[in-house]
Amino acid sequence: MARLNMRELALKLGVDRATVSRALSNDKAHLVAPATRERIRQAAGAAGYRPDLTAATLRRGRSHTVGILVSDLGNETFIDVIRTIFRHLDARSDAPSITPLIAETLDQPDATRRLIHTFLSRRVDAIISLASTEADTAILQDAAREVPVVLAIRAIAGAVFPSALCDDRAGGAMVATHFAERGHKIVCQVQGPPLSATFKNRALGFSEVCASRSIVEMPQRIFAETATSGAGKRALDALLAVSPRPTAIFAHNDALALGVIEAMRHRGLRCPEDLAIVGFNNTQLSRILAVPLSTVDYPVEEVSRHAGELVRNLIADPSYRFESRLFTPSLIVRASS
Amino acid sequence: MARLNMRELALKLGVDRATVSRALSNDKAHLVAPATRERIRQAAGAAGYRPDLTAATLRRGRSHTVGILVSDLGNETFIDVIRTIFRHLDARSDAPSITPLIAETLDQPDATRRLIHTFLSRRVDAIISLASTEADTAILQDAAREVPVVLAIRAIAGAVFPSALCDDRAGGAMVATHFAERGHKIVCQVQGPPLSATFKNRALGFSEVCASRSIVEMPQRIFAETATSGAGKRALDALLAVSPRPTAIFAHNDALALGVIEAMRHRGLRCPEDLAIVGFNNTQLSRILAVPLSTVDYPVEEVSRHAGELVRNLIADPSYRFESRLFTPSLIVRASS
DNA sequence: AACCTCTTGTCAATCGATTGCAAAAAGTGT
DNA sequence: ACACTTTTTGCAATCGATTGACAAGAGGTT
Known part of the structure; x- marks a missing residue:
């Protein structure tokens, strides 16, 4: 039982697949007559049509995916930042939602290299590296020639990447x-x-x-x-x-x-x-x-939001004049001092 | 600066892209003369060729990707299971490595539905649901008609899925x-x-x-x-x-x-x-x-390993006679009792 | 020399969605 | 009714890798 694809849906509706594609898209929907558009959207919904994003990615050269590298998934702060980034990358009315790919490096440079290569093979639109070490510098710089690379939590000495850090x-x-x-x-x-x-x-x-x-x-x-x-x-x-x-x-x-x-x-x-x-x-x-x-x-919210924004902006425009930022943490005095 | 693709690589080597594809593949490499194969592999390595996995996915209908749904990323045990599953899905000499996609549901059924749809649109080969609630049953059953769905950590009453649970x-x-x-x-x-x-x-x-x-x-x-x-x-x-x-x-x-x-x-x-x-x-x-x-x-290792194996086997053969298993935890007596 | 087998490589179709271009249809003004 | 713009739709190429079908060549047998 093969999945319903756009060609079949178009056939069923007696229109061209191009029309279907445009009707379902966000930015080109105005190119199709309102009545047709609604008819197509209705039918797509009713038939449970779900576009194949790998095909779309291939054609568009954009996957709406970002790779997140993290040294240690057992670290509560890292996890907090990741999940907060999730929220910022997830659907907002204006921008399309982005799916995160996560990989744990355990601070091993060769694992890191392999994982970055996988990300690039999967055509991520950008990479966010959480808590990378200096051993990763060269690999990240390589990667940065293909996609935007954003650093969070840990800076890398001697390398300039767009970053969102804690001061x-x-x-x-x-x-x-x-x-x-x-x-x-x-x-x-x-x-x-x-x-x-x-x-x-x-x-x-x-x-x-x-x-x-x-x-x-x-x-x-x-x-x-x-x-x-x-x-x-x-x-x-x-x-x-x-x-x-x-x-x-x-x-x-x-x-x-x-x-x-x-x-x-x-x-x-x-x-x-x-x-x-x-x-x-x-x-x-x-x-x-x-x-x-x-x-x-730790300013989890700010760091995550800025990392997310850097990624969004850099994807939209690779020559975006980004601003790396340091967020100020705040002291919480409790009984131990 | 476009990425190097297989066509160009083949052109450079004076062979057909089919030959390159076979030379670089795991299962069909024997169809290429050893000398040519080595030459191609060398060249691919030297040129930093990285295959486009979205294209491969489109053609093969297999993404080597699994979606992992988890209710709460803040839960240490869930994270432990996820990272252990990671390890079991990652490259082993025999099987190709699988990239996990992670999504946090926060136990919200509509978010769950949306996330599952994204997974399916991205053509995951399978879905692992960690700690799902009964509210997710229908959605998961829907999904199960397209790809294998495996449950871990929490069973769902009244629904039979391949599962790896703690007793x-x-x-x-x-x-x-x-x-x-x-x-x-x-x-x-x-x-x-x-x-x-x-x-x-x-x-x-x-x-x-x-x-x-x-x-x-x-x-x-x-x-x-x-x-x-x-x-x-x-x-x-x-x-x-x-x-x-x-x-x-x-x-x-x-x-x-x-x-x-x-x-x-x-x-x-x-x-x-x-x-x-x-x-x-x-x-x-x-x-x-x-x-x-x-x-x-909590038997994290066993649960994760079994979940990983279920997924691997079910992907390889959807009619695989799976065995759901309960793993026995063990009491650790410390000072508090 | 004729015939067969086996290896190696090429050709071309295919996966499913997107998009530039152009044709058809509809609308506007005279 | 005509020339025109504008809107709506269709055609076909394209993204990059994979694979079935087949051809060319190498080697072996009688």
């Missing part, structure tokens, strides 16, 4: 300022893996404010191998080894913060009395903890 | 048995929204064991409007209103369990001394809590 530096600065206002003199950062610009910028913003307010960072910095709660637990050991001991900690994301808090609990340290702590991302977890976690709220 | 009833039973073994006489369930078969089955399995072991459920059942921690908090009030008071609670998922625990903390009740609690899903959260949560581990 991580400002976020780090907010935390330091907050610590200063609460009178902390000795503080410490638990930094995520430095291969990502995200964590470098958070560190930078934080350190700048510390320097200007003559707050001491001690130990100067603790690097977590991964941005997970397990690494956070281990970080506390390094932190307690120094003297004088810091009174406040900036963990580069909520998972790290949670790890630190758990480790504190095991040692009988109390939060915030013995050690204040602030995380980053405002994940569900942060609201839920026994001691609700102070954290920096 | 929620067994899971519920395990929890009840566990409570019985620990000597609890009065227990209670905090049940998720009953529109989903998942929660009904968990409740059923639990109650059956309680009945057979003469354990009292008191209050008989508490319904949470949503399966979230907020609802869990409110559930505790209902629970404490009764007398005699239960000594153990089965929350239908970890978020609900967390809510109950938080509410307990606010009232100064201790877990497990005052009230034992077991959740469901074994989310990251459950491991991380101050009192690590006993929970039922």
Whole structure:
């Protein structure tokens, strides 16, 4: 039982398939007489006609599809951004809806290359790369010669792409300022893996404010191998080894913060009395903890909307004078600090 | 700068495009002389030729694409299943790799209908529906007349689809048995929204064991409007209103369990001394809590693998005698019980 | 030399929708 | 009634890869 196609529908109605095509299209519908148009639309609806988008794509050279690359689908913030982008790409009255293709790279450059090639083979109209690493730069630049490539969440050093990012530096600065206002003199950062610009910028913003307010960072910095709660637990050991001991900690994301808090609990340290702590991302977890976690709220909505708009505009006009933007996060103070 | 297509590549090599097509294909490569085949493959690689999959799809009637419908992308378990399915659909030496299209329904039937139509228009080879509700039955049955439809995570009452599910009833039973073994006489369930078969089955399995072991459920059942921690908090009030008071609670998922625990903390009740609690899903959260949560581990790997295999087999042969399977979860006992 | 088989490659049709061009139809003004 | 513009419709080529049918050539057998 083959699907109904446009040729058959046209035959049934006694018109040419060109007329059917025009009647059902958005932009050329005015080329067909109103009466005919309605007749065709009625019939198409009644017969359950559904156009074959692969055929349309082939002919038009436009698939109404964008590829989304993400390093880790387990990351709540990434998922939030993806689903928000979904919403912005989905049907709005004016523009046609866009179907997203998603691929998880797990930060492996060869997987990334393969996935990008698949995207291009499937003729995506654009690619959005969420949280890419510098290892992907060359591949993305290659891809960018065929379709617009937009970056979200993570910038890539030394490469200029249209992008929608969080101002991580400002976020780090907010935390330091907050610590200063609460009178902390000795503080410490638990930094995520430095291969990502995200964590470098958070560190930078934080350190700048510390320097200007003559707050001491001690130990100067603790690097977590991964941005997970397990690494956070281990970080506390390094932190307690120094003297004088810091009174406040900036963990580069909520998972790290949670790890630190758990480790504190095991040692009988109390939060915030013995050690204040602030995380980053405002994940569900942060609201839920026994001691609700102070954290920096990630501007998910803004980043996603801008990424979506960049993509829409660049697809419409590849020479569009895009504007990369940094969105400012906001500090949420809860009990942990 | 138009993309290199097969015609041009063939021209450059002085062979017919048919020969190029066969040389690059997997199943028909033996129809081309080994020397020519290698020459063509080399050239294709060097020139960075990438086949246009929309054209291939149009001609073959096979897109090597499956649509994945999911009710809520914020749900950790759903995401886990999706990414595991990804892995099983991705390239393995034997079969060609399949690109997943993802859509979030938010349990809205009209959105679901629209998304399924998009999938079909894009000629997906199959649809996997994760956690669909009964409202979707008719739409899914419609779709099933065009492509194989596979269910995962949630069954739909009164409709037979190939499916890969968790044996929620067994899971519920395990929890009840566990409570019985620990000597609890009065227990209670905090049940998720009953529109989903998942929660009904968990409740059923639990109650059956309680009945057979003469354990009292008191209050008989508490319904949470949503399966979230907020609802869990409110559930505790209902629970404490009764007398005699239960000594153990089965929350239908970890978020609900967390809510109950938080509410307990606010009232100064201790877990497990005052009230034992077991959740469901074994989310990251459950491991991380101050009192690590006993929970039922969801068989993510098995469910995903089976769903993937069903899809692969049904695509290869629509009349494949599929086997729907229930996978048994396992109880993980931690400090909370 | 005649005949057969097997390999290798070419030709051309095909998948289904879109669109430039031109023909037909309808409308307008004199 | 005629010349004209404008609207509506049809024709046919096109997007790029795949594949059935067939031809040309190579090699083997009697």
